[in-house]
Amino acid sequence: MSVNEFATRNTTSSQQAAEAALARYEQTEDLIQAFAHLDKEQVRRLAREQENRSGPLKGLLIGIKDLINTADAPATYGSPIYRDNRPSEDAPIVQALRAAAAVPFGKTVTTEFALFHPPKTRNPWNPDHTPGGSSSGSAAAVAANVVPVALGTQTAGSVVRPAAFCGIYGFKPSFGVLPSNGLKTISPSLDTVGILGQRLEDIQRVFNVLRTSPEITSSLLQAPLRLSFLQTPWWEELSDDLRDRLKAVIAHLSANDGQFEIQRNGKDSLFGELTHAQQAIMGAEVLIHLGHERQHHLELLSPALQAYLDRCAQTRPAELIQAQGLVNQLKRQPELIFGDADLILSASALGEAPTRETTGDPVLCRAWTALGIPCLNMPIGFGRQGLPLGLQLAARPGQDDLLLEAATRIAHHLGTRSIALPELRS
Numbered sequence: 001m002s003v004n005e006f007a008t009r010n011t012t013s014s015q016q017a018a019e020a021a022l023a024r025y026e027q028t029e030d031l032i033q034a035f036a037h038l039d040k041e042q043v044r045r046l047a048r049e050q051e052n053r054s055g056p057l058k059g060l061l062i063g064i065k066d067l068i069n070t071a072d073a074p075a076t077y078g079s080p081i082y083r084d085n086r087p088s089e090d091a092p093i094v095q096a097l098r099a100a101a102a103v104p105f106g107k108t109v110t111t112e113f114a115l116f117h118p119p120k121t122r123n124p125w126n127p128d129h130t131p132g133g134s135s136s137g138s139a140a141a142v143a144a145n146v147v148p149v150a151l152g153t154q155t156a157g158s159v160v161r162p163a164a165f166c167g168i169y170g171f172k173p174s175f176g177v178l179p180s181n182g183l184k185t186i187s188p189s190l191d192t193v194g195i196l197g198q199r200l201e202d203i204q205r206v207f208n209v210l211r212t213s214p215e216i217t218s219s220l221l222q223a224p225l226r227l228s229f230l231q232t233p234w235w236e237e238l239s240d241d242l243r244d245r246l247k248a249v250i251a252h253l254s255a256n257d258g259q260f261e262i263q264r265n266g267k268d269s270l271f272g273e274l275t276h277a278q279q280a281i282m283g284a285e286v287l288i289h290l291g292h293e294r295q296h297h298l299e300l301l302s303p304a305l306q307a308y309l310d311r312c313a314q315t316r317p318a319e320l321i322q323a324q325g326l327v328n329q330l331k332r333q334p335e336l337i338f339g340d341a342d343l344i345l346s347a348s349a350l351g352e353a354p355t356r357e358t359t360g361d362p363v364l365c366r367a368w369t370a371l372g373i374p375c376l377n378m379p380i381g382f383g384r385q386g387l388p389l390g391l392q393l394a395a396r397p398g399q400d401d402l403l404l405e406a407a408t409r410i411a412h413h414l415g416t417r418s419i420a421l422p423e424l425r426s
Contacts, residue, residue, distance in 0.1 A: 012059035014103055018047035021061045021105055024146045028424055031127055033120045034141040036066040037073050038106035046103050055101025056209055060202070062097055063141045063150030066107040067114050067134070068193075069182045070094055077184040078110040078119065078134070081297045091182025093151065093193055093210055100209045105147050109137030113290060114153055114186050116359055117302040123165060123353050124422045125387050132162030132349075133359030138196050139166040145421050149197040149206055153180075154369055155187050155282060157349075157362025159194035163377035164390025165353035165360060167419060169407075170196045171203050173400050175372030177213050187285035190278070190369055198419060200408050207400070216401045224258055225406055228265040228341035233272040234363055239351030241383040246347060249380055249391060249414060256413050265344060267337045271367050274330065274337075277323035278370035283312035284320050327370050334371070334396045342399075343406055348390030352383040364392065374400040376407050379419050 022040055029035060050058065069075045069087035076082045090098070097104060109121045114134035121136040123129040124144040131140040135152025139162030142150050152159045154172045163170025171194055178193040185191060193210075197203040208215060229250050235243070253260045287294075287309055293301060294309055301309075330336055338344060347364050354360055368375040375394040383389050393410070395403035411417045 014047040014050040014059055014101070015044070017059045017061050018043050018103055018105075021146055024144070028124070028144045028146060031424060032122045032124050032131075032140045032144050034063075034108055034137040034144060034146065036076060036078075036107045036109045036137065039073065042072060043103065043105060050101050050103055053101045055099065056205060057097065057100040057102035060102045060149060060206070061105040061147045062102050062206070063106060063108040063138050063147045064094060064104050065135055065138050065150070065152050066110045067153050067183050068094060068151060070104065070107065073107050075107070075184070078112040078114065079293070079300065081293055081300045092179045093182065096210050108135070108141050108150055110134050111136060111359060112302055112305055113184065113293075114155060114158060115286070115305060115308065117304045118356055118359055122356065123387070124424055125167065125353075126385070128355055129353040129387060130165065130356050130359050132158075132165040132353065134158040135162045135194070135196060136359065139163055139168060139170070142166070142168050142196050142198055143421060144424065145198075148199065149195060149202050152194045152196050153183060154192050154194050154365070155190045156278065156369055157365025159196060160348050160365045160375060160377045160390070160392055161360055161362050163196050164348035164379075164392075165388065167379045167388030167421075168196055168198055168377075169200055169203055169379070169419075170194060170377040171207065171404070172369070172375050173207065173211070174374045174398050177400060178207075178210050179212060185289050187282045187289065189285060190282055192369065192372070198421070200404060200411065200417070204404050207404070213398070213400075224261045225409065226340060226342045227253065227260055227262045228339060228344045229262060230265040230271060230344050230346040231268060232346055232364060233268050234350065235268075237350055238347055239383060242347060242351045242389050245381055245389055246391065250345070253410065253413060259409070259413070263341070265337075265339070265341070270337055273326060274367035274370050275363060277326045278366035280315055280319050280323040281327065281370065283315050287312040330371055331397065334373070338396055342395065342402065344394045346392050346394070348377045348392040352385050352387035352389065368392075368394045371397070373397050374403045376403055378407060378411060379416055380414065
């Protein structure tokens with residue numbers, strides 16, 4: 001199924017878009033279970049209200065990750081501890097969507113506190129496989145063609161990895177560019193709101209409405225894009241079909257009439273150090289920000305989360321100080337890993353989505369989240385099991401517009417601007 005075949009793609013009618021999304025929800029939800037909460041009549045009421053308004057996102061249905069507060073729906077954060085939590089007001093990012101005439105469409109499933117315990121949601125390409133975590137419901141709802149766009153969050157790899165596993169675009173902006181107040185804090189130096197979508201154009205539209213920084217038109221795109229290909233220390237752990245596909249992508253871009261200058265990035269070791277630094281920082285902050293839940297509701301935490309918090313408590317102070325020092329140095333001097341490149345290309349995940357016993361490994365996303373730089377998953381085809389594969393693009397701090405413009409240019413050359421979506425019925 002092409003995205004252009006779905007009714008929401010060519011309408012600015014909020015009510016028509018809502019009815020199409022609700023119909024698709026009915027067709028798919030029993031199979032993929034992407035939503036933690038959806039009130040159909042509330043969606044229809046919101047669509048009627050937005051029908052008479054004007055705004056840059058009119059007619060756009062947007063799924064809201066259940067880590068984000070909403071005044072008209074529960075915010076459970078993926079935990080039974082908060083099953084009855086009803087926020088008194090929308091998070092600012094949801095307020096901005098409403099003001100732009102978008103229609104928030106339900107609450108999409110998150111993993112437990114946006115961490116690693118597998119959720120109920122299934123991958124639309126194969127329900128025996130994970131959609132990834134923690135923005136599992138957002139990625140699945142977009143890939144299943146229920147909504148064209150959904151909000152997610154990323155603390156390790158929770159936007160880019162689900163997007164890769166579900167074969168859609170997933171954009172994690174620079175840290176702090178999208179407002180993150182009004183969501184459950186897990187790791188305040190890492191938590192970043194992101195956008196998952198079927199089309200880069202829609203991601204750009206939503207980003208421009210929600211951003212707290214001005215749009216910057218880059219002159220770099222008038223010249224050849226300087227791309228750096230990073231294998232990372234986990235190159236040999238990538239599936240054979242993903243390695244072959246990445247090599248083919250690099251070869252294809254290299255052959256495109258001087259539009260791209262591609263070099264090998266030799267900073268694999270530094271990438272590995274950043275990855276381990278992110279783990280230390282995240283662990284220390286999660287331990288603090290889930291301290292109340294650990295102390296007062298331990299029995300309601302999954303065994304996997306309990307074990308993770310126990311491991312976090314073993315982090316030595318010296319290890320944390322060293323990790324923070326490395327990350328801060330690279331934030332000040334991104335050229336230490338970028339060199340003279342505009343973008344770094346790497347794999348988004350180790351291969352196709354694994355089965356549902358896990359959400360997959362965020363190891364290839366952690367370093368970029370630690371640095372707070374913008375990154376994006378681009379679908380680049382399918383592996384041997386028929387599941388999507390992803391290419392990760394990363395840009396320097398604050399170069400969000402360059403990243404999105406470059407991604408559009410790269411997608412055009414790879415023929416991936418129009419992505420495939422799965423045929424599925426409950």
